[in-house]
Amino acid sequence: MTAVEERPAAELGSPRLRKEDQRLITGRTRWTDNITLPGMHHLAMVRSPFAHARITGIDTGAAKSASGVVTVLTGADLKDEQGALPNAWAIIPEQKAPEHPSIAVEHVAFAGEIVAVVVARTAAEARDAADLVDVDYEELPVALDLKAAAADEVLAHPDLGTNVSAFWEFDSAAADTGGDVEAAISAARDGGVLIEREYRQQRLIPAFMEPRSIAADPTGEQLTVWSATQVPHFVKIFLALVLGIPEHKIRVIAPDVGGGFGGKLQFTPEEVLTVLAARRTGKPCKYTETRSESLVAAHHGRDQWQKITLAATKDGTVTGLKVDLVADMGAYLGLVTSAIPILGAFMYNGIYKFPAYHLSCTNVFTNKAWTDAYRGAGRPEATFAIERVMDELAAELGMDPIAVREKNWIKHDEFPFTTVSGMQYDSGNYEAATAKAKELFGYDELRKEQQQRRESVDPVQLGIGVSTFTEMCGLAPSRWLGSMGYVGGGWEHASIRMLPTGKVEVITGTSPHGQGHETAWSQIVADRLGVAFDDVEVLHGDTQIAARGLDSYGSRSLTVGGMAVLAAADKVLEKAKPIAAELMEASVDDLEFVDGKFGVKGTDTSMALGDLAFAVFQGHKLSAESEHSLDADATFDPLDFSFPHGTHLCAVEVDTETGRSTIRSYVCVDDVGKVVNPLIVEGQVHGGIAQGIAQALFEEGVYDESGTLVTGSFVDYLVPTAADLPAFVTDRTETPSTTNELGVKGVGEAGTIASTPAVVNAVVDALRSFGVNDVEMPCTPHRVWSTLQGRAADTPAAPHSAQSTSMSQEGQA
Amino acid sequence: MTRITVNVDGTSYTDDVEPRTLLVHYLREQLGKTGTVVGCDTSNCGACTVHLDGRSVKSCSVLAVQADGHEVTTIEGLATNGELHPVQRAFHENHGLQCGFCTPGMIMQSIDLLAENPDPTDDEVRLGLEGNMCRCTGYQNIVKSVRAAAGGAK
Amino acid sequence: MIPAAFDYHAPSTVDEALALLAEHDDAKVLAGGQSLIPVLRLRLAAPEVIVDLGRIEELRGIREDGDALVIGAMTPHHAVETDALVAEHAKLLALATATVADPQVRHRGTIGGALVHADPAGDLPAPAVALGAELVIAGSGGRRTVAAEDFFEDLFTTAVGEDDLLVEIRVPKHTGWGAHYEKFTRVVQQWSIVGVAAAVRLDGDSIAEARVALTNMGSTPVRAAAVEQALVGQPATAEAVQAAAAQAAEGTSPPSDSNGDAEYRRHLATVLTRRAVLAAAGA
Numbered sequence A: 001m002t003a004v005e006e007r008p009a010a011e012l013g014s015p016r017l018r019k020e021d022q023r024l025i026t027g028r029t030r031w032t033d034n035i036t037l038p039g040m041h042h043l044a045m046v047r048s049p050f051a052h053a054r055i056t057g058i059d060t061g062a063a064k065s066a067s068g069v070v071t072v073l074t075g076a077d078l079k080d081e082q083g084a085l086p087n088a089w090a091i092i093p094e095q096k097a098p099e100h101p102s103i104a105v106e107h108v109a110f111a112g113e114i115v116a117v118v119v120a121r122t123a124a125e126a127r128d129a130a131d132l133v134d135v136d137y138e139e140l141p142v143a144l145d146l147k148a149a150a151a152d153e154v155l156a157h158p159d160l161g162t163n164v165s166a167f168w169e170f171d172s173a174a175a176d177t178g179g180d181v182e183a184a185i186s187a188a189r190d191g192g193v194l195i196e197r198e199y200r201q202q203r204l205i206p207a208f209m210e211p212r213s214i215a216a217d218p219t220g221e222q223l224t225v226w227s228a229t230q231v232p233h234f235v236k237i238f239l240a241l242v243l244g245i246p247e248h249k250i251r252v253i254a255p256d257v258g259g260g261f262g263g264k265l266q267f268t269p270e271e272v273l274t275v276l277a278a279r280r281t282g283k284p285c286k287y288t289e290t291r292s293e294s295l296v297a298a299h300h301g302r303d304q305w306q307k308i309t310l311a312a313t314k315d316g317t318v319t320g321l322k323v324d325l326v327a328d329m330g331a332y333l334g335l336v337t338s339a340i341p342i343l344g345a346f347m348y349n350g351i352y353k354f355p356a357y358h359l360s361c362t363n364v365f366t367n368k369a370w371t372d373a374y375r376g377a378g379r380p381e382a383t384f385a386i387e388r389v390m391d392e393l394a395a396e397l398g399m400d401p402i403a404v405r406e407k408n409w410i411k412h413d414e415f416p417f418t419t420v421s422g423m424q425y426d427s428g429n430y431e432a433a434t435a436k437a438k439e440l441f442g443y444d445e446l447r448k449e450q451q452q453r454r455e456s457v458d459p460v461q462l463g464i465g466v467s468t469f470t471e472m473c474g475l476a477p478s479r480w481l482g483s484m485g486y487v488g489g490g491w492e493h494a495s496i497r498m499l500p501t502g503k504v505e506v507i508t509g510t511s512p513h514g515q516g517h518e519t520a521w522s523q524i525v526a527d528r529l530g531v532a533f534d535d536v537e538v539l540h541g542d543t544q545i546a547a548r549g550l551d552s553y554g555s556r557s558l559t560v561g562g563m564a565v566l567a568a569a570d571k572v573l574e575k576a577k578p579i580a581a582e583l584m585e586a587s588v589d590d591l592e593f594v595d596g597k598f599g600v601k602g603t604d605t606s607m608a609l610g611d612l613a614f615a616v617f618q619g620h621k622l623s624a625e626s627e628h629s630l631d632a633d634a635t636f637d638p639l640d641f642s643f644p645h646g647t648h649l650c651a652v653e654v655d656t657e658t659g660r661s662t663i664r665s666y667v668c669v670d671d672v673g674k675v676v677n678p679l680i681v682e683g684q685v686h687g688g689i690a691q692g693i694a695q696a697l698f699e700e701g702v703y704d705e706s707g708t709l710v711t712g713s714f715v716d717y718l719v720p721t722a723a724d725l726p727a728f729v730t731d732r733t734e735t736p737s738t739t740n741e742l743g744v745k746g747v748g749e750a751g752t753i754a755s756t757p758a759v760v761n762a763v764v765d766a767l768r769s770f771g772v773n774d775v776e777m778p779c780t781p782h783r784v785w786s787t788l789q790g791r792a793a794d795t796p797a798a799p800h801s802a803q804s805t806s807m808s809q810e811g812q813a
Numbered sequence B: 001m002t003r004i005t006v007n008v009d010g011t012s013y014t015d016d017v018e019p020r021t022l023l024v025h026y027l028r029e030q031l032g033k034t035g036t037v038v039g040c041d042t043s044n045c046g047a048c049t050v051h052l053d054g055r056s057v058k059s060c061s062v063l064a065v066q067a068d069g070h071e072v073t074t075i076e077g078l079a080t081n082g083e084l085h086p087v088q089r090a091f092h093e094n095h096g097l098q099c100g101f102c103t104p105g106m107i108m109q110s111i112d113l114l115a116e117n118p119d120p121t122d123d124e125v126r127l128g129l130e131g132n133m134c135r136c137t138g139y140q141n142i143v144k145s146v147r148a149a150a151g152g153a154k
Numbered sequence C: 001m002i003p004a005a006f007d008y009h010a011p012s013t014v015d016e017a018l019a020l021l022a023e024h025d026d027a028k029v030l031a032g033g034q035s036l037i038p039v040l041r042l043r044l045a046a047p048e049v050i051v052d053l054g055r056i057e058e059l060r061g062i063r064e065d066g067d068a069l070v071i072g073a074m075t076p077h078h079a080v081e082t083d084a085l086v087a088e089h090a091k092l093l094a095l096a097t098a099t100v101a102d103p104q105v106r107h108r109g110t111i112g113g114a115l116v117h118a119d120p121a122g123d124l125p126a127p128a129v130a131l132g133a134e135l136v137i138a139g140s141g142g143r144r145t146v147a148a149e150d151f152f153e154d155l156f157t158t159a160v161g162e163d164d165l166l167v168e169i170r171v172p173k174h175t176g177w178g179a180h181y182e183k184f185t186r187v188v189q190q191w192s193i194v195g196v197a198a199a200v201r202l203d204g205d206s207i208a209e210a211r212v213a214l215t216n217m218g219s220t221p222v223r224a225a226a227v228e229q230a231l232v233g234q235p236a237t238a239e240a241v242q243a244a245a246a247q248a249a250e251g252t253s254p255p256s257d258s259n260g261d262a263e264y265r266r267h268l269a270t271v272l273t274r275r276a277v278l279a280a281a282g283a
């Protein structure tokens, strides 16, 4: 009955190979698009080609009579049952927002918005018929440029009367967490140093590799919905709230999910419409988006202007930081659109002891795809701004950028530390991480080489970029979320089932899509219960199995969800102990739990947990009052966030003749506290760095002047491949978190948050001797070259010839 | 409809297909070979990579009718008698995947790459995978996996 | 996405293919499909009939014919890239082909398809022009031969008419010439922002002959004739080549798009030309 496998001495911290790999490397996968049910219909969406228009007529006649078409639905058909898509986070009570329909009824506010749904026997027939739907539009003026939109020059939603959704402010003097920033700025103006910069956080597209897909089966008593989502629990509750389907009649399953990065943290129009189509036709319905649809209509990320004012004394001590943000919401508010910039608002002060801080943020509507969470959500923006401007301060003062940081950062013996934005940092050691990173990088040698290249005016210049970041992670404390205006909580749930044969089922409310929870949670449980790693099965992503949960995003899964698993394991042991005592006829006080066995102290009588589970299953020797189960449920809601940190160093070679930037080396030392599985942590860091580099150098969601997404395919939206990225040197220091028993901090977003400023700082550093102090992201060869020429680096918004031109040409042929 | 006969993963299939059917859709929908996936519509991402007569191709850019009379190997046909292919094993042992969506394509392209160049450098591996996108791993462990598989094959 | 429906024919001879093209008004030739199938998937084209050249054996293969190499239109990129004859006599073509797309695409895509597709950012037209290739077109009136410089008429438009087929590419042997294709992109798997195809014949340390053509500096490949002339008789040194390359952008009308504006491309053309010529000269 008991486990036969020898388990390694320490399960926690061991680089276990992942359990989830076997099916993924053999193609035994269950992506939503794989699901085929008898009688299943397929959906195709008709989407608006215009960014802003009134719908004046829709003719579905030809489409309805096409082969295999079951029905064609328009906004007029669904307006009374579609409800409105939710925004779960009003950052101020008077926040303004347009009604957000799943299918447009009279008005479209971005190119890509759904205007009709074709339901047909096959996907091909659905697509054929979608081409036959004839929609008449009356075009309206478009609000595209963020700053112009903020000035209400053209309204994205004329009915709203303004483009401004909300204005939010934090002031350290008012909050009593610090001094008055205006005073610091005036002081710096005479006699100190004032750095004023404006940075652009370009629009990014999450571009998870698995396009979104939804299947809805209305044929059972419960409606079953499969969705390629990060948040099956959210989808369930919102289907209930938005469509009025009783919550207990809905089951949502997130099967294998191919990446998310925040892009699948959404309750989508496509989910609503697939469910409505299934309900109307009484048949299972499936919709899988194409990549083009995903790029135009799945939510985007970032897209802000950041005005930064940094006040300091001449010795490099920062005295105040002022931040003014304008954030592009796009056409609507999605689930947490409005709060994304605010999630960064508490992190602009980074790892530093700034005495005064002020932030304002204006959320603005435009006629573009709506923005929402994308890996890091608010914190990459904040970290970019502060780490860029700390380099500017160093340059202004002729100091080494690391020295300026050191002058201002929190020392390791000053933790816990309450920052100027009111966050309490639990633990950290910036000195240690930075020292290790410098050594691995060969910082001093690279500086020498840089000097030589500057002196010889080498056409290839070398730049060194520094980024010392921290983030608040483990999006959780429910009380904090409530105080910020979020409608939900942040706890997590887990349960553990002790099976009669000694195997263990762990049910988690997190919803992994690549992060390896099946492996890591198994390690936690194997460690705590003393069972073999392979005897643990982790179940997730099905609301019928994992009934409670708040899913995966915001680097929360381990710090919140993993802790819930640990708590459930402890409860199992608590329940097991008296039963073990009863069965071994010993006193509870004489029992100890070691290596998976309850033993009677001072004797060699013992009973393995697995044997106990079998005895409980039989019940033969249990008293009538005993509970015939060792299973346990637990939730965890942390007291506070945790604050991982790290030092990232990047060397970039800039070819001044062509403007091309090439990363020569990249070193990072992250401190994510205790580590459950170093292999998984390293993988998260690699992937995060790649996405951060992509923001620095490659990716940008570009619209043309009519509001058409120019980067509407992977030909123009440049996701880097292996051939475009360097190898990374990664290492860690380990300062345990004090906000949870495991001592862990989140890692999912760290790489993305840290790497972007490291790369851009390096590019700018390479060009510093030419008088350059900024290059807008992404730092394309054209932008770098134009900057060097002293020209405005306005890159035309037009796609590569082969896609648009060739294709429209072919289209005419 | 056009009648085709294709050998997929060692089994011969004769089917009527619409000429417009892409090979990847034929594999997934008609043969149930859902291990091969679709990630884009412009032939950029490589998620759909399979072998056609032993060479890697993007199965979203081949018509099923073009495969008539040919041999296709997918990720599902690699393991023999339950033994993983060395490249599959290397991806597992080197944490070369996270969400796994790109993985079938990555593995199929890596096998092709190693067939052409049995002992590639890191840079050669990176260049050989230029037609395959991964959003999760940052590629580092993918490169490591391919190098490890090359070492193991020696 | 799924292409719109079409009828499919897979003839086994050129004559059959020509007959099918003549018979059907809205027919499209399918070669490797690496440009056409994505276009069909996005439904930017919806021909009624597809004529697949994939089963015409006579269109495939590389052979010598006196002073020329003859490459069948349906020869895949991968074969061109790795062929010993091409490496010896038309190295420039092999080098440029190796930069096209990615390995999977190069297994399917064909030299003929790339030339007829005539994307201004495509990498094979410029080397074809630089090497003075001749293109053999078969039509209802028989076969005709068109010089590469006359073949490319406009963006996506060539001398191949609707009912014609490109059947082979004749490349004059450039045995012993140094060659280099300098392709500039932002990510590796990308079409050229600007590309420079250069081949030089050295006489001792100086350049006896040079052929230079540019990719994506206009709607068709551009022969950098001024550069070629300026290079003749010059030593293969950085200074001399730079002086000649400074004329690379003369007479070009490059596009402006998200990868860069026309002025940037004109600048790139001079830098990349210098690099390409120096690399070709082995300097």
Ligand SMILES: Cc1cc2nc3c(=O)[nH]c(=O)nc-3n(C[C@H](O)[C@H](O)[C@H](O)COP(=O)(O)OP(=O)(O)OC[C@H]3O[C@@H](n4cnc5c(N)ncnc54)[C@H](O)[C@@H]3O)c2cc1C
Pocket: B042, B043, B044, C028, C029, C030, C031, C032, C033, C034, C035, C036, C037, C038, C053, C073, C074, C099, C100, C101, C102, C105, C108, C109, C110, C111, C112, C113, C114, C116, C117, C121, C122, C123, C124, C160, C164, C165, C166, C167, C189, C190, C191, C192
């Ligand atoms: C992801 C990706 C990246 C790419 N990157 C590049 C790149 O960097 N550089 C580059 O040069 N190319 C690139 N390509 C295109 C590639 O080179 C294609 O192989 C080429 O453009 C078309 O060749 P094909 O054989 O596939 O032709 P097809 O796609 O089959 O046909 C292309 C066109 O030519 C016509 N045609 C083809 N052959 C003939 C013939 N013999 N006679 C008459 N008409 C004919 C067809 O009717 C069609 O209009 C890329 C393609 C992809 C998918």
Ligand code: FES
Pocket: B037, B038, B039, B040, B041, B042, B043, B044, B045, B046, B047, B048, B049, B058, B059, B060, B061
């Ligand atoms: S699906 Fe085939 S390349 Fe993307």
Ligand code: FES
Pocket: A209, A258, A259, A514, B096, B097, B098, B099, B100, B101, B102, B103, B133, B134, B135, B136, B137
């Ligand atoms: S592992 Fe997720 S895309 Fe590669």
